[in-house]
Amino acid sequence: MPSSTGSQTWPDSTEGDYETKNFTFLDGSTLPVLRLHYRTLGAPKLNESGQTTNAILIMHGTTGSSANFLSPQFAGELFNPGQLFDSKKYYIIIRDGIGHGGSSKPSDGLKANFPGYGYQDMVRADYELVTKGLGVNHLRLVMGTSMGGMHSWLWAGMYPDFMDAAMPLASLPTQISGRNRMLRKMVEDAVRGDPEWNNGNYKRSTDVRGFTTALYVLSIMSSVPFQWQKAAPDRESADNFLDKWITDHTAGVDCNDFLYAFEASRDYDPRPLLEKIEVPFLAINTADDQVNPPELGILEDGIKKVKRGRCVVYPHSENLRGHASHSWANIWLEEAKRLMHESEKH
Structure with a gap:
Protein backbone atom coordinates (compact mmCIF):
# COMPACT_ATOMS: atom_id res chain seq x y z
CA MET A 1 0.00 0.00 0.00
CA PRO A 2 1.24 3.53 -0.70
CA SER A 3 1.96 5.99 2.07
CA SER A 4 -0.06 9.16 2.10
CA THR A 5 -0.50 12.54 3.72
CA GLY A 6 -3.68 14.34 2.77
CA SER A 7 -4.26 13.95 -0.95
CA GLN A 8 -0.62 13.08 -1.68
CA THR A 9 0.55 9.49 -2.04
CA TRP A 10 3.84 7.76 -2.73
CA PRO A 11 5.10 4.17 -2.58
CA ASP A 12 5.98 2.56 0.72
CA SER A 13 9.60 2.37 1.77
CA THR A 14 11.35 -0.65 3.26
CA GLU A 15 13.38 -0.05 6.42
CA GLY A 16 16.48 -1.87 7.57
CA ASP A 17 19.68 -1.67 9.59
CA TYR A 18 23.24 -2.40 8.56
CA GLU A 19 25.81 -3.06 11.27
CA THR A 20 29.54 -2.72 10.79
CA LYS A 21 31.98 -3.97 13.40
CA ASN A 22 34.78 -1.88 14.94
CA PHE A 23 34.22 1.18 12.79
CA THR A 24 37.19 3.51 13.19
CA PHE A 25 36.55 7.24 13.17
CA LEU A 26 39.08 9.73 11.85
CA ASP A 27 39.89 10.86 15.38
CA GLY A 28 41.05 7.30 16.17
CA SER A 29 38.06 6.30 18.30
CA THR A 30 36.04 3.20 17.50
CA LEU A 31 32.62 1.71 18.05
CA PRO A 32 32.36 -2.07 18.48
CA VAL A 33 29.16 -1.95 16.44
CA LEU A 34 28.04 0.98 14.30
CA ARG A 35 24.37 0.74 13.28
CA LEU A 36 23.25 2.51 10.11
CA HIS A 37 19.51 2.75 9.56
CA TYR A 38 18.08 3.19 6.09
CA ARG A 39 14.95 3.16 3.96
CA THR A 40 14.74 2.07 0.35
CA LEU A 41 12.12 2.37 -2.37
CA GLY A 42 12.19 0.30 -5.54
CA ALA A 43 14.71 -2.35 -6.48
CA PRO A 44 18.25 -2.26 -7.91
CA LYS A 45 18.86 -3.01 -11.58
CA LEU A 46 22.10 -4.21 -13.13
CA ASN A 47 23.52 -3.88 -16.63
CA GLU A 48 25.24 -6.68 -18.54
CA SER A 49 28.50 -5.90 -16.75
CA GLY A 50 26.89 -6.31 -13.34
CA GLN A 51 26.97 -2.58 -12.54
CA THR A 52 24.08 -1.05 -10.65
CA THR A 53 22.40 1.43 -12.98
CA ASN A 54 19.45 2.95 -11.10
CA ALA A 55 20.46 3.66 -7.48
CA ILE A 56 19.92 7.15 -6.05
CA LEU A 57 21.32 8.16 -2.66
CA ILE A 58 19.49 11.00 -0.88
CA MET A 59 20.98 12.49 2.33
CA HIS A 60 19.23 14.60 4.98
CA GLY A 61 20.22 17.73 6.89
CA THR A 62 21.55 18.40 10.39
CA THR A 63 19.42 16.77 13.15
CA GLY A 64 17.17 15.27 10.44
CA SER A 65 16.54 11.72 9.29
CA SER A 66 15.40 9.72 6.29
CA ALA A 67 11.80 10.33 7.39
CA ASN A 68 12.18 13.97 6.32
CA PHE A 69 11.94 12.91 2.69
CA LEU A 70 8.62 11.09 3.11
CA SER A 71 6.50 14.21 2.75
CA PRO A 72 4.05 15.56 0.16
CA GLN A 73 6.46 18.28 -0.94
CA PHE A 74 9.28 15.79 -1.54
CA ALA A 75 8.15 12.17 -1.97
CA GLY A 76 4.80 13.31 -3.36
CA GLU A 77 6.60 15.23 -6.11
CA LEU A 78 9.33 12.71 -6.95
CA PHE A 79 8.68 9.04 -6.18
CA ASN A 80 5.32 8.31 -7.82
CA PRO A 81 4.83 6.61 -11.21
CA GLY A 82 5.88 8.93 -14.01
CA GLN A 83 7.67 11.36 -11.70
CA LEU A 84 11.38 12.15 -11.89
CA PHE A 85 12.53 9.51 -9.39
CA ASP A 86 9.77 7.01 -10.08
CA SER A 87 10.44 4.19 -7.59
CA LYS A 88 9.42 1.61 -10.21
CA LYS A 89 12.36 2.81 -12.28
CA TYR A 90 14.90 3.78 -9.60
CA TYR A 91 16.30 2.22 -6.43
CA ILE A 92 16.08 5.06 -3.91
CA ILE A 93 18.24 4.94 -0.78
CA ILE A 94 17.47 7.39 2.03
CA ARG A 95 19.56 6.72 5.11
CA ASP A 96 19.97 8.10 8.63
CA GLY A 97 23.49 9.49 8.95
CA ILE A 98 25.65 8.63 11.95
CA GLY A 99 24.21 10.35 15.03
CA HIS A 100 20.77 10.75 13.48
CA GLY A 101 17.43 8.94 13.37
CA GLY A 102 17.70 5.20 13.84
CA SER A 103 21.47 5.07 13.38
CA SER A 104 23.96 4.87 16.26
CA LYS A 105 23.97 8.11 18.25
CA PRO A 106 24.95 9.50 21.67
CA SER A 107 21.48 9.03 23.18
CA ASP A 108 21.74 5.26 22.66
CA GLY A 109 23.67 5.18 25.94
CA LEU A 110 27.21 6.49 25.50
CA LYS A 111 26.06 10.12 25.78
CA ALA A 112 29.13 12.40 25.65
CA ASN A 113 31.41 9.35 25.39
CA PHE A 114 30.12 8.72 21.88
CA PRO A 115 32.87 9.18 19.26
CA GLY A 116 33.19 12.73 17.97
CA TYR A 117 32.15 11.91 14.41
CA GLY A 118 32.63 14.30 11.51
CA TYR A 119 31.24 14.66 8.02
CA GLN A 120 34.01 12.55 6.49
CA ASP A 121 33.16 9.75 8.93
CA MET A 122 29.51 10.00 7.90
CA VAL A 123 30.37 9.78 4.20
CA ARG A 124 32.75 6.83 4.71
CA ALA A 125 30.07 5.02 6.68
CA ASP A 126 27.49 5.73 3.99
CA TYR A 127 29.82 4.33 1.36
CA GLU A 128 30.09 1.11 3.36
CA LEU A 129 26.32 0.97 3.81
CA VAL A 130 25.73 1.41 0.09
CA THR A 131 28.41 -1.04 -1.08
CA LYS A 132 28.58 -3.72 1.61
CA GLY A 133 25.19 -3.31 3.21
CA LEU A 134 23.04 -2.88 0.11
CA GLY A 135 25.34 -4.38 -2.53
CA VAL A 136 25.26 -1.31 -4.77
CA ASN A 137 28.44 -0.80 -6.81
CA HIS A 138 27.44 2.39 -8.62
CA LEU A 139 25.06 5.31 -8.06
CA ARG A 140 22.98 6.99 -10.72
CA LEU A 141 22.79 10.13 -8.56
CA VAL A 142 24.09 11.41 -5.23
CA MET A 143 22.08 14.27 -3.75
CA GLY A 144 21.37 15.81 -0.39
CA THR A 145 19.86 18.74 1.47
CA SER A 146 21.80 21.15 3.72
CA MET A 147 24.23 18.86 5.59
CA GLY A 148 23.34 16.22 3.01
CA GLY A 149 24.24 18.76 0.34
CA MET A 150 27.66 19.18 1.93
CA HIS A 151 27.99 15.41 1.98
CA SER A 152 27.22 15.42 -1.74
CA TRP A 153 30.24 17.65 -2.42
CA LEU A 154 32.38 15.22 -0.39
CA TRP A 155 30.95 12.12 -2.06
CA ALA A 156 31.64 13.50 -5.54
CA GLY A 157 35.23 14.31 -4.62
CA MET A 158 36.03 11.26 -2.49
CA TYR A 159 34.45 8.71 -4.85
CA PRO A 160 34.50 10.45 -8.25
CA ASP A 161 33.97 7.26 -10.29
CA PHE A 162 31.13 5.89 -8.19
CA MET A 163 28.26 7.99 -9.57
CA ASP A 164 26.85 9.42 -12.77
CA ALA A 165 25.81 12.78 -11.32
CA ALA A 166 25.66 14.79 -8.10
CA MET A 167 23.24 17.45 -6.87
CA PRO A 168 23.83 19.25 -3.56
CA LEU A 169 21.02 21.51 -2.34
CA ALA A 170 21.41 24.43 0.11
CA SER A 171 25.14 24.17 0.72
CA LEU A 172 28.45 25.82 -0.11
CA PRO A 173 31.79 24.35 -1.26
CA THR A 174 33.88 25.75 1.57
CA GLN A 175 34.79 25.20 5.19
CA ILE A 176 32.13 26.26 7.70
CA SER A 177 33.20 29.84 8.40
CA ALA A 264 30.16 17.18 13.16
CA SER A 265 30.71 19.94 10.60
CA ARG A 266 34.17 20.60 12.06
CA ASP A 267 35.98 18.72 9.30
CA TYR A 268 33.90 19.87 6.34
CA ASP A 269 36.03 21.45 3.61
CA PRO A 270 35.49 20.18 0.05
CA ARG A 271 37.81 22.73 -1.58
CA PRO A 272 40.73 20.27 -2.05
CA LEU A 273 38.31 17.86 -3.76
CA LEU A 274 36.61 20.16 -6.26
CA GLU A 275 39.00 19.53 -9.15
CA LYS A 276 38.66 15.78 -8.62
CA ILE A 277 34.93 15.80 -9.38
CA GLU A 278 34.36 14.25 -12.81
CA VAL A 279 30.59 13.86 -13.21
CA PRO A 280 27.88 16.35 -14.22
CA PHE A 281 27.38 18.35 -11.06
CA LEU A 282 24.54 20.73 -10.20
CA ALA A 283 24.55 22.85 -7.03
CA ILE A 284 21.24 24.54 -6.15
CA ASN A 285 20.71 27.36 -3.64
CA THR A 286 18.09 30.07 -3.13
CA ALA A 287 18.47 33.80 -2.64
CA ASP A 288 16.52 33.79 0.65
CA ASP A 289 18.71 31.17 2.35
CA GLN A 290 19.94 32.70 5.61
CA VAL A 291 22.53 29.92 6.05
CA ASN A 292 24.10 30.33 2.61
CA PRO A 293 23.67 33.98 1.56
CA PRO A 294 24.19 34.34 -2.21
CA GLU A 295 25.97 37.68 -1.86
CA LEU A 296 29.04 35.85 -0.56
CA GLY A 297 29.77 34.53 -4.06
CA ILE A 298 31.27 31.34 -2.59
CA LEU A 299 29.12 29.00 -4.65
CA GLU A 300 29.97 30.69 -7.93
CA ASP A 301 33.70 30.72 -7.16
CA GLY A 302 33.75 27.08 -6.11
CA ILE A 303 31.75 25.69 -9.01
CA LYS A 304 34.30 27.09 -11.46
CA LYS A 305 36.74 24.44 -10.22
CA VAL A 306 34.33 21.59 -10.98
CA LYS A 307 34.97 20.36 -14.53
CA ARG A 308 31.36 19.70 -15.43
CA GLY A 309 29.77 21.78 -12.73
CA ARG A 310 27.11 24.44 -12.81
CA CYS A 311 25.05 26.20 -10.17
CA VAL A 312 21.61 27.73 -9.90
CA VAL A 313 20.53 30.32 -7.32
CA TYR A 314 16.80 30.91 -7.45
CA PRO A 315 15.87 34.60 -7.00
CA HIS A 316 13.51 35.83 -4.30
CA SER A 317 9.89 34.84 -4.84
CA GLU A 318 6.80 33.95 -2.83
CA ASN A 319 7.38 30.27 -3.66
CA LEU A 320 10.71 29.98 -1.85
CA ARG A 321 11.02 28.62 1.69
CA GLY A 322 14.42 29.94 2.70
CA HIS A 323 16.97 27.30 3.63
CA ALA A 324 14.13 24.74 3.66
CA SER A 325 13.56 25.24 -0.08
CA HIS A 326 15.80 22.21 -0.47
CA SER A 327 12.91 19.99 0.57
CA TRP A 328 10.28 21.52 -1.73
CA ALA A 329 10.95 19.58 -4.92
CA ASN A 330 8.63 21.67 -7.09
CA ILE A 331 11.09 24.58 -6.72
CA TRP A 332 14.07 22.82 -8.32
CA LEU A 333 12.39 19.96 -10.20
CA GLU A 334 13.05 21.27 -13.72
CA GLU A 335 16.77 21.75 -13.05
CA ALA A 336 16.97 18.24 -11.59
CA LYS A 337 15.34 16.88 -14.75
CA ARG A 338 17.96 18.66 -16.82
CA LEU A 339 20.77 17.14 -14.75
CA MET A 340 19.35 13.64 -15.13
CA HIS A 341 19.13 14.13 -18.89
CA GLU A 342 22.68 15.56 -19.09
CA SER A 343 24.11 12.62 -17.18
CA GLU A 344 22.15 9.88 -18.90
CA LYS A 345 24.32 7.19 -20.45
CA HIS A 346 23.23 6.05 -23.90
Whole structure:
Protein backbone atom coordinates (compact mmCIF):
# COMPACT_ATOMS: atom_id res chain seq x y z
CA MET A 1 0.00 0.00 0.00
CA PRO A 2 1.24 3.53 -0.70
CA SER A 3 1.96 5.99 2.07
CA SER A 4 -0.06 9.16 2.10
CA THR A 5 -0.50 12.54 3.72
CA GLY A 6 -3.68 14.34 2.77
CA SER A 7 -4.26 13.95 -0.95
CA GLN A 8 -0.62 13.08 -1.68
CA THR A 9 0.55 9.49 -2.04
CA TRP A 10 3.84 7.76 -2.73
CA PRO A 11 5.10 4.17 -2.58
CA ASP A 12 5.98 2.56 0.72
CA SER A 13 9.60 2.37 1.77
CA THR A 14 11.35 -0.65 3.26
CA GLU A 15 13.38 -0.05 6.42
CA GLY A 16 16.48 -1.87 7.57
CA ASP A 17 19.68 -1.67 9.59
CA TYR A 18 23.24 -2.40 8.56
CA GLU A 19 25.81 -3.06 11.27
CA THR A 20 29.54 -2.72 10.79
CA LYS A 21 31.98 -3.97 13.40
CA ASN A 22 34.78 -1.88 14.94
CA PHE A 23 34.22 1.18 12.79
CA THR A 24 37.19 3.51 13.19
CA PHE A 25 36.55 7.24 13.17
CA LEU A 26 39.08 9.73 11.85
CA ASP A 27 39.89 10.86 15.38
CA GLY A 28 41.05 7.30 16.17
CA SER A 29 38.06 6.30 18.30
CA THR A 30 36.04 3.20 17.50
CA LEU A 31 32.62 1.71 18.05
CA PRO A 32 32.36 -2.07 18.48
CA VAL A 33 29.16 -1.95 16.44
CA LEU A 34 28.04 0.98 14.30
CA ARG A 35 24.37 0.74 13.28
CA LEU A 36 23.25 2.51 10.11
CA HIS A 37 19.51 2.75 9.56
CA TYR A 38 18.08 3.19 6.09
CA ARG A 39 14.95 3.16 3.96
CA THR A 40 14.74 2.07 0.35
CA LEU A 41 12.12 2.37 -2.37
CA GLY A 42 12.19 0.30 -5.54
CA ALA A 43 14.71 -2.35 -6.48
CA PRO A 44 18.25 -2.26 -7.91
CA LYS A 45 18.86 -3.01 -11.58
CA LEU A 46 22.10 -4.21 -13.13
CA ASN A 47 23.52 -3.88 -16.63
CA GLU A 48 25.24 -6.68 -18.54
CA SER A 49 28.50 -5.90 -16.75
CA GLY A 50 26.89 -6.31 -13.34
CA GLN A 51 26.97 -2.58 -12.54
CA THR A 52 24.08 -1.05 -10.65
CA THR A 53 22.40 1.43 -12.98
CA ASN A 54 19.45 2.95 -11.10
CA ALA A 55 20.46 3.66 -7.48
CA ILE A 56 19.92 7.15 -6.05
CA LEU A 57 21.32 8.16 -2.66
CA ILE A 58 19.49 11.00 -0.88
CA MET A 59 20.98 12.49 2.33
CA HIS A 60 19.23 14.60 4.98
CA GLY A 61 20.22 17.73 6.89
CA THR A 62 21.55 18.40 10.39
CA THR A 63 19.42 16.77 13.15
CA GLY A 64 17.17 15.27 10.44
CA SER A 65 16.54 11.72 9.29
CA SER A 66 15.40 9.72 6.29
CA ALA A 67 11.80 10.33 7.39
CA ASN A 68 12.18 13.97 6.32
CA PHE A 69 11.94 12.91 2.69
CA LEU A 70 8.62 11.09 3.11
CA SER A 71 6.50 14.21 2.75
CA PRO A 72 4.05 15.56 0.16
CA GLN A 73 6.46 18.28 -0.94
CA PHE A 74 9.28 15.79 -1.54
CA ALA A 75 8.15 12.17 -1.97
CA GLY A 76 4.80 13.31 -3.36
CA GLU A 77 6.60 15.23 -6.11
CA LEU A 78 9.33 12.71 -6.95
CA PHE A 79 8.68 9.04 -6.18
CA ASN A 80 5.32 8.31 -7.82
CA PRO A 81 4.83 6.61 -11.21
CA GLY A 82 5.88 8.93 -14.01
CA GLN A 83 7.67 11.36 -11.70
CA LEU A 84 11.38 12.15 -11.89
CA PHE A 85 12.53 9.51 -9.39
CA ASP A 86 9.77 7.01 -10.08
CA SER A 87 10.44 4.19 -7.59
CA LYS A 88 9.42 1.61 -10.21
CA LYS A 89 12.36 2.81 -12.28
CA TYR A 90 14.90 3.78 -9.60
CA TYR A 91 16.30 2.22 -6.43
CA ILE A 92 16.08 5.06 -3.91
CA ILE A 93 18.24 4.94 -0.78
CA ILE A 94 17.47 7.39 2.03
CA ARG A 95 19.56 6.72 5.11
CA ASP A 96 19.97 8.10 8.63
CA GLY A 97 23.49 9.49 8.95
CA ILE A 98 25.65 8.63 11.95
CA GLY A 99 24.21 10.35 15.03
CA HIS A 100 20.77 10.75 13.48
CA GLY A 101 17.43 8.94 13.37
CA GLY A 102 17.70 5.20 13.84
CA SER A 103 21.47 5.07 13.38
CA SER A 104 23.96 4.87 16.26
CA LYS A 105 23.97 8.11 18.25
CA PRO A 106 24.95 9.50 21.67
CA SER A 107 21.48 9.03 23.18
CA ASP A 108 21.74 5.26 22.66
CA GLY A 109 23.67 5.18 25.94
CA LEU A 110 27.21 6.49 25.50
CA LYS A 111 26.06 10.12 25.78
CA ALA A 112 29.13 12.40 25.65
CA ASN A 113 31.41 9.35 25.39
CA PHE A 114 30.12 8.72 21.88
CA PRO A 115 32.87 9.18 19.26
CA GLY A 116 33.19 12.73 17.97
CA TYR A 117 32.15 11.91 14.41
CA GLY A 118 32.63 14.30 11.51
CA TYR A 119 31.24 14.66 8.02
CA GLN A 120 34.01 12.55 6.49
CA ASP A 121 33.16 9.75 8.93
CA MET A 122 29.51 10.00 7.90
CA VAL A 123 30.37 9.78 4.20
CA ARG A 124 32.75 6.83 4.71
CA ALA A 125 30.07 5.02 6.68
CA ASP A 126 27.49 5.73 3.99
CA TYR A 127 29.82 4.33 1.36
CA GLU A 128 30.09 1.11 3.36
CA LEU A 129 26.32 0.97 3.81
CA VAL A 130 25.73 1.41 0.09
CA THR A 131 28.41 -1.04 -1.08
CA LYS A 132 28.58 -3.72 1.61
CA GLY A 133 25.19 -3.31 3.21
CA LEU A 134 23.04 -2.88 0.11
CA GLY A 135 25.34 -4.38 -2.53
CA VAL A 136 25.26 -1.31 -4.77
CA ASN A 137 28.44 -0.80 -6.81
CA HIS A 138 27.44 2.39 -8.62
CA LEU A 139 25.06 5.31 -8.06
CA ARG A 140 22.98 6.99 -10.72
CA LEU A 141 22.79 10.13 -8.56
CA VAL A 142 24.09 11.41 -5.23
CA MET A 143 22.08 14.27 -3.75
CA GLY A 144 21.37 15.81 -0.39
CA THR A 145 19.86 18.74 1.47
CA SER A 146 21.80 21.15 3.72
CA MET A 147 24.23 18.86 5.59
CA GLY A 148 23.34 16.22 3.01
CA GLY A 149 24.24 18.76 0.34
CA MET A 150 27.66 19.18 1.93
CA HIS A 151 27.99 15.41 1.98
CA SER A 152 27.22 15.42 -1.74
CA TRP A 153 30.24 17.65 -2.42
CA LEU A 154 32.38 15.22 -0.39
CA TRP A 155 30.95 12.12 -2.06
CA ALA A 156 31.64 13.50 -5.54
CA GLY A 157 35.23 14.31 -4.62
CA MET A 158 36.03 11.26 -2.49
CA TYR A 159 34.45 8.71 -4.85
CA PRO A 160 34.50 10.45 -8.25
CA ASP A 161 33.97 7.26 -10.29
CA PHE A 162 31.13 5.89 -8.19
CA MET A 163 28.26 7.99 -9.57
CA ASP A 164 26.85 9.42 -12.77
CA ALA A 165 25.81 12.78 -11.32
CA ALA A 166 25.66 14.79 -8.10
CA MET A 167 23.24 17.45 -6.87
CA PRO A 168 23.83 19.25 -3.56
CA LEU A 169 21.02 21.51 -2.34
CA ALA A 170 21.41 24.43 0.11
CA SER A 171 25.14 24.17 0.72
CA LEU A 172 28.45 25.82 -0.11
CA PRO A 173 31.79 24.35 -1.26
CA THR A 174 33.88 25.75 1.57
CA GLN A 175 34.79 25.20 5.19
CA ILE A 176 32.13 26.26 7.70
CA SER A 177 33.20 29.84 8.40
CA GLY A 178 31.98 33.42 8.76
CA ARG A 179 28.50 33.95 10.20
CA ASN A 180 27.62 30.29 9.63
CA ARG A 181 30.43 29.18 11.94
CA MET A 182 29.68 31.93 14.46
CA LEU A 183 26.06 30.83 14.78
CA ARG A 184 27.08 27.19 15.09
CA LYS A 185 29.57 28.11 17.81
CA MET A 186 26.76 29.93 19.65
CA VAL A 187 24.70 26.72 19.48
CA GLU A 188 27.57 24.61 20.81
CA ASP A 189 28.58 27.08 23.52
CA ALA A 190 25.00 27.49 24.71
CA VAL A 191 24.77 23.77 25.44
CA ARG A 192 28.28 23.08 26.69
CA GLY A 193 28.29 26.22 28.86
CA ASP A 194 25.14 25.30 30.74
CA PRO A 195 25.90 23.63 34.12
CA GLU A 196 22.75 21.55 33.70
CA TRP A 197 24.33 19.87 30.68
CA ASN A 198 26.68 18.24 33.20
CA ASN A 199 29.13 16.87 30.60
CA GLY A 200 26.25 15.21 28.83
CA ASN A 201 24.89 13.49 31.93
CA TYR A 202 21.58 15.34 32.22
CA LYS A 203 18.33 13.55 32.97
CA ARG A 204 16.17 15.35 30.40
CA SER A 205 17.06 17.56 27.46
CA THR A 206 14.56 20.16 28.62
CA ASP A 207 16.50 20.55 31.89
CA VAL A 208 19.34 22.05 29.87
CA ARG A 209 18.28 25.67 29.52
CA GLY A 210 21.14 26.26 27.11
CA PHE A 211 19.41 23.85 24.74
CA THR A 212 16.54 26.30 24.39
CA THR A 213 19.04 29.10 23.79
CA ALA A 214 20.64 26.97 21.08
CA LEU A 215 17.23 26.54 19.46
CA TYR A 216 16.76 30.33 19.48
CA VAL A 217 19.99 30.57 17.47
CA LEU A 218 18.81 27.81 15.14
CA SER A 219 15.57 29.69 14.54
CA ILE A 220 17.62 32.65 13.28
CA MET A 221 19.72 30.41 11.05
CA SER A 222 16.71 28.81 9.41
CA SER A 223 14.38 31.81 9.41
CA VAL A 224 12.42 32.80 6.30
CA PRO A 225 11.66 36.52 6.69
CA PHE A 226 9.07 36.72 3.91
CA GLN A 227 7.14 33.59 4.87
CA TRP A 228 7.39 34.26 8.59
CA GLN A 229 6.05 37.79 8.17
CA LYS A 230 3.00 36.38 6.40
CA ALA A 231 2.53 33.75 9.11
CA ALA A 232 3.00 36.22 11.99
CA PRO A 233 1.89 39.71 10.91
CA ASP A 234 1.44 41.13 14.42
CA ARG A 235 3.09 40.99 17.84
CA GLU A 236 0.88 38.30 19.35
CA SER A 237 1.04 35.96 16.38
CA ALA A 238 4.82 36.39 16.23
CA ASP A 239 5.20 35.41 19.88
CA ASN A 240 2.93 32.40 19.40
CA PHE A 241 4.80 31.40 16.25
CA LEU A 242 8.15 31.39 18.05
CA ASP A 243 6.79 29.49 21.06
CA LYS A 244 5.37 26.79 18.80
CA TRP A 245 8.56 26.66 16.76
CA ILE A 246 10.64 26.02 19.90
CA THR A 247 8.17 23.44 21.21
CA ASP A 248 8.11 21.58 17.88
CA HIS A 249 11.90 21.52 17.66
CA THR A 250 12.31 20.36 21.27
CA ALA A 251 9.90 17.46 21.08
CA GLY A 252 11.68 14.12 20.79
CA VAL A 253 15.13 15.71 20.38
CA ASP A 254 18.01 14.64 22.60
CA CYS A 255 20.38 17.43 23.61
CA ASN A 256 23.57 15.39 23.11
CA ASP A 257 22.42 14.18 19.69
CA PHE A 258 21.68 17.80 18.76
CA LEU A 259 25.07 19.03 19.96
CA TYR A 260 27.02 16.28 18.20
CA ALA A 261 25.15 16.89 14.95
CA PHE A 262 26.26 20.52 14.89
CA GLU A 263 29.84 19.79 15.93
CA ALA A 264 30.16 17.18 13.16
CA SER A 265 30.71 19.94 10.60
CA ARG A 266 34.17 20.60 12.06
CA ASP A 267 35.98 18.72 9.30
CA TYR A 268 33.90 19.87 6.34
CA ASP A 269 36.03 21.45 3.61
CA PRO A 270 35.49 20.18 0.05
CA ARG A 271 37.81 22.73 -1.58
CA PRO A 272 40.73 20.27 -2.05
CA LEU A 273 38.31 17.86 -3.76
CA LEU A 274 36.61 20.16 -6.26
CA GLU A 275 39.00 19.53 -9.15
CA LYS A 276 38.66 15.78 -8.62
CA ILE A 277 34.93 15.80 -9.38
CA GLU A 278 34.36 14.25 -12.81
CA VAL A 279 30.59 13.86 -13.21
CA PRO A 280 27.88 16.35 -14.22
CA PHE A 281 27.38 18.35 -11.06
CA LEU A 282 24.54 20.73 -10.20
CA ALA A 283 24.55 22.85 -7.03
CA ILE A 284 21.24 24.54 -6.15
CA ASN A 285 20.71 27.36 -3.64
CA THR A 286 18.09 30.07 -3.13
CA ALA A 287 18.47 33.80 -2.64
CA ASP A 288 16.52 33.79 0.65
CA ASP A 289 18.71 31.17 2.35
CA GLN A 290 19.94 32.70 5.61
CA VAL A 291 22.53 29.92 6.05
CA ASN A 292 24.10 30.33 2.61
CA PRO A 293 23.67 33.98 1.56
CA PRO A 294 24.19 34.34 -2.21
CA GLU A 295 25.97 37.68 -1.86
CA LEU A 296 29.04 35.85 -0.56
CA GLY A 297 29.77 34.53 -4.06
CA ILE A 298 31.27 31.34 -2.59
CA LEU A 299 29.12 29.00 -4.65
CA GLU A 300 29.97 30.69 -7.93
CA ASP A 301 33.70 30.72 -7.16
CA GLY A 302 33.75 27.08 -6.11
CA ILE A 303 31.75 25.69 -9.01
CA LYS A 304 34.30 27.09 -11.46
CA LYS A 305 36.74 24.44 -10.22
CA VAL A 306 34.33 21.59 -10.98
CA LYS A 307 34.97 20.36 -14.53
CA ARG A 308 31.36 19.70 -15.43
CA GLY A 309 29.77 21.78 -12.73
CA ARG A 310 27.11 24.44 -12.81
CA CYS A 311 25.05 26.20 -10.17
CA VAL A 312 21.61 27.73 -9.90
CA VAL A 313 20.53 30.32 -7.32
CA TYR A 314 16.80 30.91 -7.45
CA PRO A 315 15.87 34.60 -7.00
CA HIS A 316 13.51 35.83 -4.30
CA SER A 317 9.89 34.84 -4.84
CA GLU A 318 6.80 33.95 -2.83
CA ASN A 319 7.38 30.27 -3.66
CA LEU A 320 10.71 29.98 -1.85
CA ARG A 321 11.02 28.62 1.69
CA GLY A 322 14.42 29.94 2.70
CA HIS A 323 16.97 27.30 3.63
CA ALA A 324 14.13 24.74 3.66
CA SER A 325 13.56 25.24 -0.08
CA HIS A 326 15.80 22.21 -0.47
CA SER A 327 12.91 19.99 0.57
CA TRP A 328 10.28 21.52 -1.73
CA ALA A 329 10.95 19.58 -4.92
CA ASN A 330 8.63 21.67 -7.09
CA ILE A 331 11.09 24.58 -6.72
CA TRP A 332 14.07 22.82 -8.32
CA LEU A 333 12.39 19.96 -10.20
CA GLU A 334 13.05 21.27 -13.72
CA GLU A 335 16.77 21.75 -13.05
CA ALA A 336 16.97 18.24 -11.59
CA LYS A 337 15.34 16.88 -14.75
CA ARG A 338 17.96 18.66 -16.82
CA LEU A 339 20.77 17.14 -14.75
CA MET A 340 19.35 13.64 -15.13
CA HIS A 341 19.13 14.13 -18.89
CA GLU A 342 22.68 15.56 -19.09
CA SER A 343 24.11 12.62 -17.18
CA GLU A 344 22.15 9.88 -18.90
CA LYS A 345 24.32 7.19 -20.45
CA HIS A 346 23.23 6.05 -23.90
